[in-house]
Amino acid sequence: xxxxxxxxxxxxxxxxxxxxxxxxxxxxxxxxxxxxxxxxxxxxxxxxxxxxxxxxxxxxxxxxxxxxxxxxxxxxxxxxxxxxxxxxxxxxxxxxxxxxxxxxxxxxxxxxxxxxxxxxxxxxxxxxxxxxxxxxxxxxxxxxxxxxxxxxxxxxxxxxxxxxxxxxxxxxxxxxxxxxxxxxxxxxxxxxxxxxxxxxxxxxxxxxxxxxxxxxxxxxxxxxxxxxxxxxxxxxxxxxxxxxxxxxxxxxxxxxxxxxxxxxxxxxxxxxxxxxxxxxxxxxxxxxxxxxxxxxxx
Amino acid sequence: xxxxxxxxxxxxxxxxxxxxxxxxxxxxxxxxxxxxxxxxxxxxxxxxxxxxxxxxxxxxxxxxxxxxxxxxxxxxxxxxxxxxxxxxxxxxxxxxxxxxxxxxxxxxxxxxxxxxxxxxxxxxxxxxxxxxxxxxxxxxxxxxxxxxxxxxxxxxxxxxxxxxxxxxxxxxxxxxxxxxxxxxxxxxxxxxxxxxxxxxxxxxxxxxxxxxxxxxxxxxxxxxxxxxxxxxxxxxxxxxxxxxxxxxxxxxxxxxxxxxxxxxxxxxxxxxxxxxxxxxxxxxxxxxxxxxxxxxxxxxxxxxxxxxxxxxxxxxxxxxxxxxxxxxxxxxxxxxxxxxxxxxxxxxxxxxxxxxxxxxxxxxxxxxxxxxxxxxxxxxxxxxxxxxxxxxxxxxxxxxxxxxxxxxxxxxxxxxxxxxxxxxxxxxxxxxx
Numbered sequence: 001x002x003x004x005x006x007x008x009x010x011x012x013x014x015x016x017x018x019x020x021x022x023x024x025x026x027x028x029x030x031x032x033x034x035x036x037x038x039x040x041x042x043x044x045x046x047x048x049x050x051x052x053x054x055x056x057x058x059x060x061x062x063x064x065x066x067x068x069x070x071x072x073x074x075x076x077x078x079x080x081x082x083x084x085x086x087x088x089x090x091x092x093x094x095x096x097x098x099x100x101x102x103x104x105x106x107x108x109x110x111x112x113x114x115x116x117x118x119x120x121x122x123x124x125x126x127x128x129x130x131x132x133x134x135x136x137x138x139x140x141x142x143x144x145x146x147x148x149x150x151x152x153x154x155x156x157x158x159x160x161x162x163x164x165x166x167x168x169x170x171x172x173x174x175x176x177x178x179x180x181x182x183x184x185x186x187x188x189x190x191x192x193x194x195x196x197x198x199x200x201x202x203x204x205x206x207x208x209x210x211x212x213x214x215x216x217x218x219x220x221x222x223x224x225x226x227x228x229x230x231x232x233x234x235x236x237x238x239x240x241x242x243x244x245x246x247x248x249x250x251x252x253x254x255x256x257x258x259x260x261x262x263x264x265x266x267x268x269x270x271x272x273x274x275x276x277x278x279x280x281x282x283x284x285x286x287x288x289x290x291x292x293x294x295x296x297x298x
Numbered sequence: 299x300x301x302x303x304x305x306x307x308x309x310x311x312x313x314x315x316x317x318x319x320x321x322x323x324x325x326x327x328x329x330x331x332x333x334x335x336x337x338x339x340x341x342x343x344x345x346x347x348x349x350x351x352x353x354x355x356x357x358x359x360x361x362x363x364x365x366x367x368x369x370x371x372x373x374x375x376x377x378x379x380x381x382x383x384x385x386x387x388x389x390x391x392x393x394x395x396x397x398x399x400x401x402x403x404x405x406x407x408x409x410x411x412x413x414x415x416x417x418x419x420x421x422x423x424x425x426x427x428x429x430x431x432x433x434x435x436x437x438x439x440x441x442x443x444x445x446x447x448x449x450x451x452x453x454x455x456x457x458x459x460x461x462x463x464x465x466x467x468x469x470x471x472x473x474x475x476x477x478x479x480x481x482x483x484x485x486x487x488x489x490x491x492x493x494x495x496x497x498x499x500x501x502x503x504x505x506x507x508x509x510x511x512x513x514x515x516x517x518x519x520x521x522x523x524x525x526x527x528x529x530x531x532x533x534x535x536x537x538x539x540x541x542x543x544x545x546x547x548x549x550x551x552x553x554x555x556x557x558x559x560x561x562x563x564x565x566x567x568x569x570x571x572x573x574x575x576x577x578x579x580x581x582x583x584x585x586x587x588x589x590x591x592x593x594x595x596x597x598x599x600x601x602x603x604x605x606x607x608x609x610x611x612x613x614x615x616x617x618x619x620x621x622x623x624x625x626x627x628x629x630x631x632x633x634x635x636x637x638x639x640x641x642x643x644x645x646x647x648x649x650x651x652x653x654x655x656x657x658x659x660x661x662x663x664x665x666x667x668x669x670x671x672x673x674x675x676x677x678x679x680x681x682x683x684x685x686x687x688x689x690x691x692x693x694x695x696x697x698x699x700x701x702x703x704x705x706x707x708x709x710x711x712x713x714x715x716x717x718x719x720x721x722x723x724x725x726x727x728x729x730x731x
Binding site: 214217218221222223224225226227228229230231238252260261262263265266268269270272273287290291292293294295296297298 | 322323324325326327328329330331332333334396419421422452453454455456689
């Protein structure tokens with residue numbers, strides 16, 4: 001529905017406005033022409049059902065005729081104004097052209113006189129210069145030809161050299177660009193791979209495999225802990241475990257413990273007895289360092 | 299060895315998310331109560347052991363008897379180091395030995411022995427003990443018990459009771475030539491010696507708190523009387539010979555009073571307390587039923603006793619002050635008698651009747667109601683008595699038709715018969731440290 005409204009908003013607005021205008025027209029016409037015949041009609045612009053259709057069409061016709069007459073009057077006035085303005089403009093343009101033409105003619109005559117004088121002086125000078133130039137040119141021609149020949153050869157060699165260098169540079173450049181592109185692609189691929197791996201690791205670390213790994217560690221440590229008599233309810237000890245790949249325990253350190261020496265010792269021993277610890281179902285779950293918390297509940 | 303592995307459940311709580319790695323904590327809420335594997339390597343070459351005494355074997359046997367340790371068989375030892383420097387820890391770890399005791403016994407040829415011993419944690423390679431004991435030949439057994447005590451305490455955190463003694467009654471012969479002997483022996487049943495013997499029954503030995511004397515009941519004058527005998531001197535003194543019954547003596551924790559059972563002329567038994575210095579009596583129970591077998595609470599302010607006031611025998615506790623009312627403790631089964639309180643008063647051991655048999659049971663005294671736990675499986679198990687460290691209970695039972703003494707760990711896991719001596723062994727009482 002909102003889609004429909006959006007799509008047809010202009011048409012709807014137009015339609016509404018048209019209806020409103022018509023209704024307003026009806027009202028005006030009714031007030032003017034049928035005031036006596038319809039004393040009970042309420043001045044509600046949209047309450048059209050109680051209006052007589054004949055009265056309506058008559059009112060509409062009157063309104064339309066009046067609008068046409070007014071438009072015709074306005075057009076005639078506008079046309080007259082436009083004609084007057086056009087006449088003024090034409091006259092101004094004609095005056096301006098005449099003045100311009102006169103100025104142009106005077107300037108042209110002056111320039112023609114100057115050019116004519118300069119031309120004759122230049123012709124004489126040119127004749128002298130041409131003569132001298134011709135002799136000099138003939139003398140230099142042989143030498144110039146040779147120089148040109150040498151220059152051409154040098155130029156050719158230089159160009160060849162240049163082309164070679166450019167080709168080499170271009171090749172190097174192309175190679176570098178290709179390498180850069182390759183490296184970039186590789187970096188992007190690596191980044192993508194890392195991201196994917198991180199996502200996978202993150203998924204694994206919060207997924208069922210993690211629970212499975214914890215269960216494995218539980219099983220192993222539960223069988224390994226020989227609980228001394230002093231390890232009663234209320235004991236609460238944290239042991240930090242370091243393992244290497246393969247699960248071998250390299251250190252077990254009781255970090256916090258409210259138990260006696262025997263309890264601490266039993267806990268460290270439990271970790272060593274449990275070594276090697278089970279391998280995680282996914283390598284992403286392997287932790288070099290983690291903790292067991294011993295706190296018997298009965 | 300019977301091995302009861304407790305069910306183990308581990309609760310794991312882990313934080314999820316990226317920080318989980320650093321916070322990875324596996325929570326351990328239960329463990330095993332199995333015996334700890336250890337090795338006690340011989341302290342001396344076989345010739346010297348044979349010529350003197352195999353101390354290491356005694357240490358190993360003591361630890362095994364406690365139920366807390368599982369000593370390695372000598373024939374499984376791939377090497378026999380005598381000092382810590384010679385221990386190849388990896389080998390012993392492969393042999394699944396958590397601890398190792400090594401020692402070196404030397405003699406100067408005369409009756410003088412020196413034992414240097416060390417205890418190591420095989421798993422951590424830490425040295426835990428390093429001591430030296432000197433002894434003459436007869437003292438080597440005692441030296442072994444001392445070493446076992448030290449090892450036991452170092453590893454478990456509770457005092458060993460291997461150097462303590464037990465008292466018991468041994469009955470030899472048949473009527474009319476019966477002979478009753480009051481015996482005292484080492485905790486392992488060895489070194490037994492006669493304290494008192496009589497052709498008339500001897501009963502109910504009870505240790506004084508300092509271990510210097512025994513109180514017991516003797517029928518030597520046809521009627522039961524209570525005697526106190528000093529062990530060192532053998533001097534004995536009759537402390538109660540009232541008309542009727544004089545039985546079940548029990549020393550107060552301070553050693554100044556003796557709780558006992560006396561009877562009225564009508565034969566009604568009640569519990570009394572006698573001041574040892576003045577012999578003045580205080581009546582504690584006053585009930586038409588039988589009240590007997592008193593036992594002191596740790597603080598000396600109450601007595602546990604057996605009474606049939608509710609029908610069958612059950613265990614009650616009563617304060618020793620006038621007006622204190624007895625409170626019933628046992629409700630399971632129709633028969634609960636002959637109670638003994640563990641040294642820390644956390645537990646009560648008593649005899650219960652189950653499947654028509656008499657067995658040793660325990661009940662937790664801490665907190666609210668606790669179910670009793672039946673520890674033994676015999677038919678005539680009687681007279682439980684706690685070791686002073688509370689870890690083991692000694693009791694009388696029958697084996698192959700004769701009365702013997704047996705041990706059961708306070709948690710019921712380990713049971714062993716004590717090496718029987720001749721005669722019927724009855725009424726063991728474990729002495730103090």
